[in-house]
Amino acid sequence: xxxxxxxxxxxxxxxxxxxxxxxxxxxxxxxxxxxxxxxxxxxxxxxxxxxxxxxxxxxxxxxxxxxxxxxxxxxxxxxxxxxxxxxxxxxxxxxxxxxxxxxxxxxxxxxxxxxxxxxxxxxxxxxxxxxxxxxxxxxxxxxxxxxxxxxxxxxxxxxxxxxxxxxxxxxxxxxxxxxxxxxxxxxxxxxxxxx
Ligand SMILES: [Zn+2]
Numbered sequence: 001x002x003x004x005x006x007x008x009x010x011x012x013x014x015x016x017x018x019x020x021x022x023x024x025x026x027x028x029x030x031x032x033x034x035x036x037x038x039x040x041x042x043x044x045x046x047x048x049x050x051x052x053x054x055x056x057x058x059x060x061x062x063x064x065x066x067x068x069x070x071x072x073x074x075x076x077x078x079x080x081x082x083x084x085x086x087x088x089x090x091x092x093x094x095x096x097x098x099x100x101x102x103x104x105x106x107x108x109x110x111x112x113x114x115x116x117x118x119x120x121x122x123x124x125x126x127x128x129x130x131x132x133x134x135x136x137x138x139x140x141x142x143x144x145x146x147x148x149x150x151x152x153x154x155x156x157x158x159x160x161x162x163x164x165x166x167x168x169x170x171x172x173x174x175x176x177x178x179x180x181x182x183x184x185x186x187x188x189x190x191x192x193x194x195x
Pocket of ligand 1: 054055056057058059065066067068069070
């Protein structure tokens with residue numbers, strides 16, 4: 001039983017999985033030892049060992065720079081700023097953006113004590129100052145903290161010779177990019193406006 005309890009205890013730490021669904025998931029896995037449990041264990045091990053944040057943009061990949069940063073077909077003149085890797089993935093799924101990204105790693109939040117030094121803003125400022133960069137799109141979420149962060153970054157970029165734009169807000173207030181359908185995301189990106 002200890003192995004089973006250990007597995008259930010760990011699964012229960014996953015977001016959205018309480019003890020009851022963790023038990024159900026553990027049973028499901030063990031009944032599918034060869035087809036699910038073993039491959040999953042290997043995938044977890046490989047990911048935990050190899051995946052790391054891209055030192056340029058903050059995307060998660062098993063190579064650094066990540067596949068997006070090192071893709072010669074992408075437009076290196078535009079940088080889309082997102083809060084989280086999940087937002088980057090949402091934009092990639094929508095397939096509407098062919099430039100580069102910058103993952104902040106969160107938003108400014110007075111309440112949670114998150115200041116500019118806690119986010120990768122200085123990395124963004126130096127990328128925005130690079131000669132090839134012509135536009136920075138602020139795609140932070142339409143939450144209060146997301147918009148505060150966008151304004152702060154726009155101020156920090158004021159001295160850079162780049163166009164700074166924001167997503168058009170057909171994006172619902174409080175809406176997180178990850179939950180938007182691809183069409184809404186593409187439209188918001190196309191109709192972006194200067195900040
Ligand atoms: Zn990257």
